[in-house]
Amino acid sequence: MKNGLRGLFQLRFGSLFGMDTLLVLVFLGIEYGRAVTALSFDGFLMGTTMLMVLVLPYFLLSRSEKPMLLGWLAGRASVLTVAVVMGSALGFVPRSELPLSPLTLLIVASMVSGYLQFYALFRLRVAK
Helix, strand or coil, X not given: CCXXXXXXXXXXXXXXXXXXXXXXXXXXXXXXXXXXXXXXXXXXXXXXXXXXXXXXXXXXXXXXXXXXXXXXXXXXXXXXXXXXXHHHHHCCCCCCCCCCHHHHHHHHHHHHXXXXXXXXXXXXXXXX
């Protein structure tokens, strides 16, 4: 088995390509479904951000092999749809029980994803 948990995940799900940004997309979808109830400017900005997080990670530099674009986007779009539905279901929960947890988890996931992207970008490689 390859490197522990990472190897197990690759055996079951194929590749880790774009997984860190997928978590950001999930929490952003939950927050979008919870917070946006009508057409508004903040809903437009959150929707634009979701579209960027949906598509742009495919074009980041990666050492792993990239999957086909349409299949990859279909999987991420289905996860985003489930997250928005979950967020709209959370909108009916009283605010005292879940005050800001989706947004807090979104911020934490974004920070971790940004750290991983910068680490991959600035990692020193031995010249051959």
